[in-house]
Amino acid sequence: MSAVDVLTGLLPADAVREGGTPVAGAKPEATVSPTSVEGVVEVLRAASAGDFGVVPSGSGVDLGPVPPGGPFVVLSTVGLKGVEVYEPDDLTMSARAGSTLGDIAEVADPHGQWLPFDPPFAPSRTLGGLAATGVRGPLAASYGAPRDHILGLTLVTGDGRVLRLGGRVMKNVAGFDLVKLAVGSRGTLGVVVSVNVRLFPRPEHEAALVLQAEAPDQLMTAARAVATAPVLPASMVLVSGPGSEVFGDPPGPDASVGAVAPQAALVVRVHGAPETVAADASRLQAHVGRDFRVVEGEAAAALFAKLRDHAASATVVVRVSTLPTRLRDAVAAANALSYSVQLAVNPMMGRLRAATAITTTEDLERLARTALDLGGSCVLERAPADVRIPLPGSGADGRVATLVRELADRFDPQRVLWPGKVLT
Amino acid sequence: MNPSLPLPLIRRLGELVGRDHVITEADRLVVYESDGLSAYRWPPRAVILPATTEEAAGVLRLLHGEGIPVVPRGAGTGLSGGALAAEGAVIVGTARMNRILSLDPENRVARLQPGVQNTRLSEAVQPYGLYYAPDPSSQTACTIGGNVAENSGGPHCLKYGVTSRYISGLTLALADGELVEIGGASRDPEAGYDLVGLVVGSEGCFGMAVEVEVRLLPLPEGVRTLLGIFESVADAARAVTAIIGEGLLPAAMEIIDQGTIRAVEASVYAAGYPTDAGAALVVEFDGTDAGLDADAHRAEACCLSAGAREVRRARDASERMALWQGRKKAFGAMGRVAPDLLVQDATVPRTKLPEVLERIGEIAHRYDLTIGNVFHAGDGNLHPNILFDRRDTEELERVETASKEIMALCVEVGGTITGEHGVGVDKRGYMKLVYGPAELDAMRDAKAVFDPRGLFNPGKVLPDVEVPV
Numbered sequence: 001m002s003a004v005d006v007l008t009g010l011l012p013a014d015a016v017r018e019g020g021t022p023v024a025g026a027k028p029e030a031t032v033s034p035t036s037v038e039g040v041v042e043v044l045r046a047a048s049a050g051d052f053g054v055v056p057s058g059s060g061v062d063l064g065p066v067p068p069g070g071p072f073v074v075l076s077t078v079g080l081k082g083v084e085v086y087e088p089d090d091l092t093m094s095a096r097a098g099s100t101l102g103d104i105a106e107v108a109d110p111h112g113q114w115l116p117f118d119p120p121f122a123p124s125r126t127l128g129g130l131a132a133t134g135v136r137g138p139l140a141a142s143y144g145a146p147r148d149h150i151l152g153l154t155l156v157t158g159d160g161r162v163l164r165l166g167g168r169v170m171k172n173v174a175g176f177d178l179v180k181l182a183v184g185s186r187g188t189l190g191v192v193v194s195v196n197v198r199l200f201p202r203p204e205h206e207a208a209l210v211l212q213a214e215a216p217d218q219l220m221t222a223a224r225a226v227a228t229a230p231v232l233p234a235s236m237v238l239v240s241g242p243g244s245e246v247f248g249d250p251p252g253p254d255a256s257v258g259a260v261a262p263q264a265a266l267v268v269r270v271h272g273a274p275e276t277v278a279a280d281a282s283r284l285q286a287h288v289g290r291d292f293r294v295v296e297g298e299a300a301a302a303l304f305a306k307l308r309d310h311a312a313s314a315t316v317v318v319r320v321s322t323l324p325t326r327l328r329d330a331v332a333a334a335n336a337l338s339y340s341v342q343l344a345v346n347p348m349m350g351r352l353r354a355a356t357a358i359t360t361t362e363d364l365e366r367l368a369r370t371a372l373d374l375g376g377s378c379v380l381e382r383a384p385a386d387v388r389i390p391l392p393g394s395g396a397d398g399r400v401a402t403l404v405r406e407l408a409d410r411f412d413p414q415r416v417l418w419p420g421k422v423l424t
Numbered sequence: 425m426n427p428s429l430p431l432p433l434i435r436r437l438g439e440l441v442g443r444d445h446v447i448t449e450a451d452r453l454v455v456y457e458s459d460g461l462s463a464y465r466w467p468p469r470a471v472i473l474p475a476t477t478e479e480a481a482g483v484l485r486l487l488h489g490e491g492i493p494v495v496p497r498g499a500g501t502g503l504s505g506g507a508l509a510a511e512g513a514v515i516v517g518t519a520r521m522n523r524i525l526s527l528d529p530e531n532r533v534a535r536l537q538p539g540v541q542n543t544r545l546s547e548a549v550q551p552y553g554l555y556y557a558p559d560p561s562s563q564t565a566c567t568i569g570g571n572v573a574e575n576s577g578g579p580h581c582l583k584y585g586v587t588s589r590y591i592s593g594l595t596l597a598l599a600d601g602e603l604v605e606i607g608g609a610s611r612d613p614e615a616g617y618d619l620v621g622l623v624v625g626s627e628g629c630f631g632m633a634v635e636v637e638v639r640l641l642p643l644p645e646g647v648r649t650l651l652g653i654f655e656s657v658a659d660a661a662r663a664v665t666a667i668i669g670e671g672l673l674p675a676a677m678e679i680i681d682q683g684t685i686r687a688v689e690a691s692v693y694a695a696g697y698p699t700d701a702g703a704a705l706v707v708e709f710d711g712t713d714a715g716l717d718a719d720a721h722r723a724e725a726c727c728l729s730a731g732a733r734e735v736r737r738a739r740d741a742s743e744r745m746a747l748w749q750g751r752k753k754a755f756g757a758m759g760r761v762a763p764d765l766l767v768q769d770a771t772v773p774r775t776k777l778p779e780v781l782e783r784i785g786e787i788a789h790r791y792d793l794t795i796g797n798v799f800h801a802g803d804g805n806l807h808p809n810i811l812f813d814r815r816d817t818e819e820l821e822r823v824e825t826a827s828k829e830i831m832a833l834c835v836e837v838g839g840t841i842t843g844e845h846g847v848g849v850d851k852r853g854y855m856k857l858v859y860g861p862a863e864l865d866a867m868r869d870a871k872a873v874f875d876p877r878g879l880f881n882p883g884k885v886l887p888d889v890e891v892p893v
Contacts, residue, residue: 090775148589173575323609
């Protein structure tokens with residue numbers, strides 16, 4: 001029996017369709033969208049018994065770049081939406097995994113609360129996807145990462161066991177922290193079906209402090225100053241390349257001959273009570289020794305949203321991590337990828353994202369080698385099927401690789417999830 | 425009395441760490457029989473004190489090869505019996521692994537041995553305008569390695585988070601002595617599994633952290649501390665709800681109840697808290713100085729609207745210490761009122777605190793026990809402390825029954841069995857209140873991956889394994 005036939009017998013007709021959106025270029029045999037945990041269990045058990053793998057998918061924005069290595073179905077969480085419990089006074093919420101961050105913001109906003117997670121395309125990402133990827137946006141520099149605020153989650157393992165991990169309270173050290181193991185495991189240990197998360201009060205006031213320049217390296221000194229300032233801003237991003245114009249218009253006819261439009265911007269986010277924002281802004285200004293342009297209110301909010309998605313959706317997107325002090329070299333190497341590369345640099349967290357339409361495997365290898373030489377790592381987020389970076393010694397090897405493989409096999413003994421997966 | 429180690433093994437261990445640091449004499453072992461959970465006395469077979477990563481790995485390899493169980497131990501301040509030597513295990517202590525190995529203020533990370541004591545780390549980085557945020561109450565004694573094992577919290581974790589947020593990497597000595605590097609400040613935390621997150625809080629069951637890489641924060645510019653005096657815990661809890669509802673995020677919010685206040689005021693730690701007050705609430709804000717007065721003012725208004733009879737404000741560092749005194753000395757004071765103190769540790773949803781405290785009061789009344797409550801008001805982590813005398817076996821029975829009822833109550837309202845002290849030996853029996861067989865099996869699986877022979881820190885955390893002592 002084909003995967004479609006097997007699954008059609010198990011789930012309502014409207015929850016199974018043949019084919020579906022390719023995953024990193026590989027076509028699924030079917031796409032299923034169960035609407036209950038039992039439905040998810042059925043799919044996984046059927047996959048264990050049958051001959052197909054399962055790739056869990058939330059918004060689908062972060063599944064690449066390596067395609068599954070065998071016949072597979074996509075298990076979409078689009079049928080698992082809804083906030084189950086929200087206690088504003090407790091600052092905690094339980095929601096089903098298919099709920100988007102935008103859905104959750106709609107529920108939390110009237111109570112003056114939010115989830116301070118700002119990865120690219122945040123509003124359309126799902127809570128389950130946030131848990132599965134553990135993805136960090138710029139706000140993680142001050143608020144922490146999703147793994148720090150996911151209090152519990154329900155995971156259906158590769159062989160269909162339902163595990164209710166963690167709990168619903170902020171302080172919880174009961175047992176081994178399998179929640180932390182699950183967060184960031186990218187669908188290789190199980191399917192996240194619901195998540196308990198901690199929220200934060202929305203800050204009263206916020207401002208963007210902006211510096212512009214022609215090229216990103218001209219802003220790195222200011223970025224280092226902010227990263228080592230006595231004030232801890234909410235976030236800081238340095239962007240460059242097409243789309244990084246912060247204030248829109250290119251130079252007008254009155255601009256002097258040879259004027260170059262700013263192609264890089266450093267944007268520092270500060271928030272809190274109005275007095276705090278004003279004080280932080282002036283302290284940072286004094287510490288950095290440059291005049292920031294200050295943007296407030298809705299214009300600031302729009303700017304943060306734009307920066308959030310910068311350098312995240314070209315044909316090739318690569319992420320480099322290293323120590324913050326070594327970022328300057330990484331920025332230079334990433335800028336060399338092509339003539340029109342977009343960069344989104346996080347100077348507080350020591351990472352950058354580079355996005356470009358055209359580059360060569362050789363140029364990517366050079367970037368990867370630079371990252372390794374800087375003691376860091378280089379991960380391909382998006383790429384065409386024929387572009388890969390061989391990275392000797394950059395993943396885990398030896399005993400750690402063995403531990404990782406054994407952990408995965410305990411949760412997914414038949415290796416149903418993400419067939420052909422590379423774990424390290 | 426546990427048999428000591430065979431002489432040839434003692435000799436080989438002595439070659440690794442120096443004979444002086446292989447402790448086998450009964451009188452020198454006494455201090456290692458207990459940890460902060462003083463009701464238990466489990467003499468270890470021996471205690472080994474390595475000084476370096478290589479020595480620690482060598483010791484573990486040797487003992488594992490001989491099939492001897494090992495228990496890693498920091499300062500022994502833990503409150504769940506995590507550092508007790510079950511099954512005649514050998515304790516490997518970190519007392520000599522107390523060096524800060526490197527400090528990188530520009531990148532705000534430091535690398536240190538696990539035996540570095542918590543406040544000493546902050547003191548060492550203070551000249552750079554930095555500090556280490558997690559502040560468990562035992563911080564002047566406990567070690568970073570112990571904090572890693574327990575995923576320790578502390579009053580300021582409400583704003584800043586718990587230990588796991590501040591560990592960027594570890595060198596872990598596995599049960600068989602092999603060393604693995606996990607995480608790392610220059611690595612990508614989203615690549616691969618979060619093994620650091622799994623190991624932090626694993627209570628020394630997955631291996632021994634022999635090097636710890638920590639994240640540091642800039643010292644806050646200013647701090648404002650308030651003490652609200654209330655007629656009842658319910659009023660104080662309402663003030664906390666109002667403060668959160670205002671959108672404020674204090675660095676800490678702590679409540680002590682009347683029983684605790686009375687114990688403190690009757691002791692040498694007397695802090696000037698009124699003994700007829702129902703509850704005292706400490707609220708602290710930190711951050712950029714210019715915004716703090718506004719925050720403190722709003723919090724004060726919340727306290728007064730909730731019925732506070734007075735709100736005291738600290739004007740300087742010594743006044744700040746005075747406002748904290750009652751809370752910080754609560755356990756020490758209670759420890760002087762009665763010969764024994766059972767310190768419980770549960771977490772409940774914050775909104776359930778008034779109901780839970782009322783029901784704990786009812787349990788105390790029903791079992792004729794004195795219970796003083798201290799709790800982290802912002803996150804619902806609750807310490808009901810039962811005063812008793814263990815020589816009175818009838819009273820001891822009442823204490824045990826009452827503590828079981830309290831734990832069941834906390835779970836019933838949606839909470840958990842331990843917020844920061846860990847399961848250790850003490851709470852293994854409660855694990856089934858919060859986890860079913862599938863979850864416990866998954867935890868056993870993870871443990872088995874790291875320690876296939878089950879020789880590392882046996883008898884801790886997981887239930888259903890009887891532990892011969």
